[in-house]
Amino acid sequence: MQDPTGYPPTARTVPTRSAKRASYDRELVHAILDETYLCHLGFVRDGAPVVLPTLYGRVGERLYVHGSTGSRPLRMAGARQPDDTDPGLAVCLTVTHVDGLVLARSAFHHSINYRSVVVHGVAHQVTDPQERRVALDAIVDHVVPGRSHDSRPGNERELAATAVLSLDLHEVSAKVRTGGPGDEPEDVALPHWSGVVPVERGYGPPIPADDLDPAVAVPDYLTVL
Amino acid sequence: MQDPTGYPPTARTVPTRSAKRASYDRELVHAILDETYLCHLGFVRDGAPVVLPTLYGRVGERLYVHGSTGSRPLRMAGARQPDDTDPGLAVCLTVTHVDGLVLARSAFHHSINYRSVVVHGVAHQVTDPQERRVALDAIVDHVVPGRSHDSRPGNERELAATAVLSLDLHEVSAKVRTGGPGDEPEDVALPHWSGVVPVERGYGPPIPADDLDPAVAVPDYLTVL
Numbered sequence: 261m262q263d264p265t266g267y268p269p270t271a272r273t274v275p276t277r278s279a280k281r282a283s284y285d286r287e288l289v290h291a292i293l294d295e296t297y298l299c300h301l302g303f304v305r306d307g308a309p310v311v312l313p314t315l316y317g318r319v320g321e322r323l324y325v326h327g328s329t330g331s332r333p334l335r336m337a338g339a340r341q342p343d344d345t346d347p348g349l350a351v352c353l354t355v356t357h358v359d360g361l362v363l364a365r366s367a368f369h370h371s372i373n374y375r376s377v378v379v380h381g382v383a384h385q386v387t388d389p390q391e392r393r394v395a396l397d398a399i400v401d402h403v404v405p406g407r408s409h410d411s412r413p414g415n416e417r418e419l420a421a422t423a424v425l426s427l428d429l430h431e432v433s434a435k436v437r438t439g440g441p442g443d444e445p446e447d448v449a450l451p452h453w454s455g456v457v458p459v460e461r462g463y464g465p466p467i468p469a470d471d472l473d474p475a476v477a478v479p480d481y482l483t484v485l
Numbered sequence: 486m487q488d489p490t491g492y493p494p495t496a497r498t499v500p501t502r503s504a505k506r507a508s509y510d511r512e513l514v515h516a517i518l519d520e521t522y523l524c525h526l527g528f529v530r531d532g533a534p535v536v537l538p539t540l541y542g543r544v545g546e547r548l549y550v551h552g553s554t555g556s557r558p559l560r561m562a563g564a565r566q567p568d569d570t571d572p573g574l575a576v577c578l579t580v581t582h583v584d585g586l587v588l589a590r591s592a593f594h595h596s597i598n599y600r601s602v603v604v605h606g607v608a609h610q611v612t613d614p615q616e617r618r619v620a621l622d623a624i625v626d627h628v629v630p631g632r633s634h635d636s637r638p639g640n641e642r643e644l645a646a647t648a649v650l651s652l653d654l655h656e657v658s659a660k661v662r663t664g665g666p667g668d669e670p671e672d673v674a675l676p677h678w679s680g681v682v683p684v685e686r687g688y689g690p691p692i693p694a695d696d697l698d699p700a701v702a703v704p705d706y707l708t709v710l
Contacts, residue, residue, distance in 0.1 A: 272535075276560075277553045298583055298597070300525035302536035309534050310497075311527035313581040313601050328502045335501075356538040358523055361688075363707075367625050367636045368643040372523070376538050400592050404682075411592045411677050418593040440694045452636050453701050455693040457629075457710065463586075464683030469665045476678050482588075485682065 272380050273433035283434045292377045292434055293318050293355055297403040301325060302352040303333050303383075316353070317398030321429040323353060323379065324386070324395035326422055334423035338385040348382035353427055361457040364441035365450040373437050373456060380431040386424040395424045406481035497605050498658035508659045517602045517659055518543050518580055522628040526550060527577040528558050541578070542623030546654040548578060548604065549611070549620035551647055559648035563610040573607035578652055586682040589666035590675040598681065600661045608650040620649045631706035 266284040267273070275282050283289075293316075302311045312333065317324045327334045337349035360373035386392050396419075397408040414422065441454050463485045466478050491509040492498070500507050508514075518541075527536045537558065542549045552559045562574035585598035611617050621644075622633035639647065666679050688710050691703050 272530075272533075276557055277555050298581065300527075300536050300538075300579055300581070302525075302527040302534035302577070304529050304532070304534050305497075307529070308497075308575045308605065309527035309529050309536075309577045310605075311525050311534075311536050311577040311579040311603070313525075313579060313599065315597065330502050332501055350533045352527070352534045352536040354525055354536040354538060356523065356525070361628055363629065363632065363636070365637055366639070366643070367621065367633060368639045368647070370625055370628070370632075370636070372540065372628075374538065378536070380533065380535075396592065400595055403586055403595070403597075404588065407588065407595075408592060411588070411595070412590055412672055412675055414591070414593045418591070422593070440692075443694070443696075447637055448696050449698075450637055451701060453691075453693070453704050453707070454697055455691055457691045457707060458689035460687045460689050462685045462687070464685050466678075466680055466682045467665075468678070468680040469668070471668075471673050472679055473674075476676060479678050482678070482682060 267430065267432040269433070270431050273378070273431055275435065278435070281435045281437055283436065284432070285434065289377050289429070289432055289434050290318070292357065292375045293323070296355060296357060299325070299353050299355045301333065302354070303336065303349055305332065305336070315399050315403060317395060317402040319394060319398050323427045323429065324398055324424055326396060326399055326424045329421055329423045331423070334385070334425060337383050337425050338423060346384060348384040351381060351383045351427060353379040358459045359438070360459055362441050363454050363457065364443045365447040365452045365454050366443060369442050369444070371437060371441070373439070375434065375436045377432065377434050379427060379429060381427050383425040383427045386426050392419065392424050395426070396422065404481060404485065410479060492654065492657040494658070495656050498603070498656055500660065503660070506660045506662055508661065509657065510659065514602050514654070514657055514659050515543070517582065517600045518548070521580060521582060524550070524578050524580045526558065527579070528561065528574055530557065530561070540624050540628060542620060542627040544619060544623050548652045548654065549623055549649055550652070551621060551624055551649045554646055554648045556648070559610070559650060562608050562650050563648060571609060573609040576606060576608045576652060578604040583684050584663070585684055587666050588679050588682065589668045590672040590677045590679050591668060594667050594669070596662060596666070598662050598664070600659065602657065602659050604652060604654060605656040606652050608652045611649040611651050617644065617649050620651070621647065629706060629710065635704060
């Protein structure tokens with residue numbers, strides 16, 4: 261049975277260092293995943309790693325990414341074996357927030373406050389039309405909550421040009437660093453400033469498209485971003 | 486001879502789609518790399534991809550990443566073959582800035598304004614003591630320009646615990662999207678707001694360490710971040 265509170269640690273998700281920063285808590289993982297919309301997706305092509313930035317969405321314990329049917333990872337994930345089985349594509353999907361720059365008196369103890377999630381697994385192409393629509397809405401709403409209901413849904417031609425991959429949250433870990441610098445006691449009296457510079461993210465005022473009818477107001481869901 | 490203005494495109498760096506967004510211009514690549522300090526480093530372990538966030542620095546046409554001598558990619562990159570050759574570690578290092586959320590009238594044309602760089606290559610452990618110091622200073626100064634001269638340099642014990650990898654900028658591409666949404670002409674009259682929501686990054690006021698002598702002022706290089 262699935263552990264309701266945490267992901268089971270595996271050889272790949274137990275870090276070789278800073279193990280105290282690792283977590284397998286579902287709520288923490290979901291919170292980190294839901295706070296941004298950009299991930300870095302890794303896969304192997306001709307034996308070499310490839311890492312591409314892409315958007316993603318989450319529905320429960322499943323992540324979705326999408327792209328052109330012509331893009332490499334999406335084509336690779338959809339390739340059938342000669343016996344028509346679907347091996348999927350081994351991926352690693354990583355999400356990182358930087359929360360602060362940690363300046364210690366010693367160069368060695370400089371660090372970053374961050375929250376990251378690393379998901380290992382096999383991505384599969386989603387072919388069910390209903391799940392594809394749910395996935396595409398989830399990706400749009402992951403970037404701007406509420407937006408999928410205030411835009412024209414994809415038509416047949418657009419949906420045919422779009423591939424969707426799913427990746428289940430099974431083998432997952434989070435890693436978090438918070439707090440101030442961890443200087444050596446003998447360094448505390450050194451004359452260097454030490455502390456944390458918070459990293460802030462935000463949004464500027466929305467810029468209407470050149471051809472937007474001025475009567476169309478900025479929607480509420482943008483003002484609360 | 487090295488092209489002074491651009492990186493030669495290769496099969497791996499010519500995208501299968503949105504080719505018009507791709508660039509091999511050195512100045513553009515350097516500018517994207519120098520504007521942030523966090524990359525996502527991909528490598529292959531037991532045949533599967535791994536993507537980890539890490540800091541990096543740049544010195545000319547060479548990138549550096551660092552970590553504990555016990556961390557996986559750093560150990561893997563330093564592993565010698567039986568004949569004592571150094572095969573290095575095949576990596577893909579990716580850097581992404583998100584500049585704006587692009588909201589179109591159609592769900593399909595939603596997008597992100599971004600600037601990214603993807604570097605393919607083989608990372609090698611840096612063993613030369615002088616290059617290691619240059620690399621570690623470059624990483625510190627990449628996060629906070631000017632900081633390496635205002636902190637205690639690593640001592641022998643700290644340097645012995647730190648591994649440094651180098652990755653040369655040979656097989657490199659940038660990808661950039663700018664501008665407003667690209668709606669279909671027949672969608673322009675739809676009642677949905679469309680345009681760009683700028684994504685802004687910044688820093689909050691520096692927070693001194695609990696044990697910082699109040700006489701130590703915030704240095705100038707932090708006020709201009």
